[in-house]
Amino acid sequence: MLYVDDLSTFTNGIVRIFVRRQIPSPDNCYYDIDFDPTRTDVLADFPHLGLSKKFLYVSANRNDGPNPEDWLGAGMRRFNLDQLAACRVASGRAINFTNPGGQRILVPGSGTQNVMYFSWVNTPTQWRVFSWPDDSTRVGSTLHDVAAMTFGDADCRGGVNNADWADEIAANIVGFNVQTAITRNSVNVWVPTNSDAKYRQPHIVGAEFRRGKHPNDLGLVQQPVIAFSGQCAGVPAVGVNDSGDQGLAIGVGGRVGGRGPAVTTAVGIKDKYNQGPGRFVFRKIAQATYNPDDARYGDYFTVNRNSSCGRFFDATGYGLLGGTAPSNVNARYVEFGRGPVCS
Template structure:
């Protein structure tokens, strides 16, 4: 692959205590939030679908949303627009599905954008390489699965890192509608950082169980193995392992507890609308599934409708030993009074986890609007347990069409890699205008590491 040239607003610190199936861990966590700043660009130019992503470099932050990109040089107090260039002739329109990661060792920020043609029947993904969040791209790489056929949309792209490689996962849709396969491309990160041709390997997956997405896990930037996960069935999970030393990935299927991939009832907020309503929110395809490497483990979290003993929509999880994919525990996140959803996680080398997650709505209706929370599990020697999560993005409304954006992010903090930078959002005082988008940039971690961050 060759390149182309190229004011702090604090929320009410409300707390929610999830109940977890695995009770082996402590009852509370030592969560410290250093910064919780609103991205004002989101409330000026964004659609009401949040899709927030951020990565930092020192005091500078690169932050993207569904329709905008921005940077801050003061830890998220003020934000400046970043111009998004047009795409190639076969997919000229900047669409959406942006993501951003920071390769700390290479001193580079990588971000992506999905571009489409006017009919939405063909697309490309561009990877931009920056040496600072406020700098123009050094170069970009264009990934075009259809080539000259111009009939594939590389939908739902996301990126991740290991020590020496950058990974791009996406699903391919013929003419933008029919799932063909999912792919993960692995690029030599040093080549990309230098803006030269990047050695590339590609994993293409169709499987035998229908549409599945393969997303790179977080927390792997200091390791030499990338992992992907896919729900094989209601009670089984496929773990993909891709060592840097190999040009191909392998996978195994493990038996898990039973999940329910049906439409739950998570209505709440003004108007009593549902925030987990679209099929992409609750299907087994994996749109709402995220994973992380943490210490000697890799753990995935995903949505489930109510199952026996859990009356609300909730987040199920499976934690595997990284060395051999043996299932160790299933630390599900649920509460008797409200729904949990949209989990994103990242891990650190000590085995701890940081999470950004949405909570709200309730079976039967009448719950709160979906709002954003963060939490930590800082007890890697024990069972996974996030304890109390703290509100960072307050909200009053859900959208009338049952959508709630597609994702948040959690990354390691460039200034302190045992802590985290995260994003989430909610809709505040309305659900129709960009001014209603309460998008957050959050720096958080464990009080055990407060001297670091």
């Protein structure tokens, strides 16, 4: 949970982590995380969690509270999982990442075992991939050249109200929608991009890196693309199952020039049947007729491994049905996968 000091000024904030050993029992304890305890005017924003075998990773974008446009860095902290579960003082480490090229967002990767990976788009032709092994206090990073990506304010108008659901950060290099997935043999990164000469509609671009013996030994394998001919694609969320496949939930709808279908959530899988670089199959999960009228959609889509069936995924998504009010949110929780359903 993200807590702020004042709902009108937003000048200081913390992230609170709740520990619950059994569901639906009450919380056993909680931890307050201050991303700069030396100051009372740092706003932690856009918090996310990630897990490795030994640690809970917590990320937050750090802004100057009185001057929110002033970026102070991307914070990443990790805490000992056993100590958290026991509600004891949790040891860990805090690191703040800055970037000479301007603000970037970091989110812990999914599918981590012994090495946590996270990433940002360094330039339109280059990714930076970070690695943080469980047995090390040091974070490494590598730069990888890729085909040029196009960023900008995407035009994704549609629905009955012909509104644009993609705001100026939906396909921005800052990276609020960058996702990282770690499989047995690869690190996979995804980012929504604007339309370009090859793809008329805004779309999602990825990069797959083969993992070597060292955490920083990564080699580019392919650059998959998720694109539709008549509608936008964006705001990806990704999870990894026990087979090492990636489950994705994305926003699909609207189109350049307007009068596209209303945006909704679609789910799909990147596995041996849909490897990339294209030809991905997605299924929409929520009926929608309207686009949001505030140009915000899908900030916190989630995809996770299904707890009882490790080959399947759990995902959340929504569309707006019959209007744009909170009462019109058509929210869905879905379980999806390939092959026989677990008993």
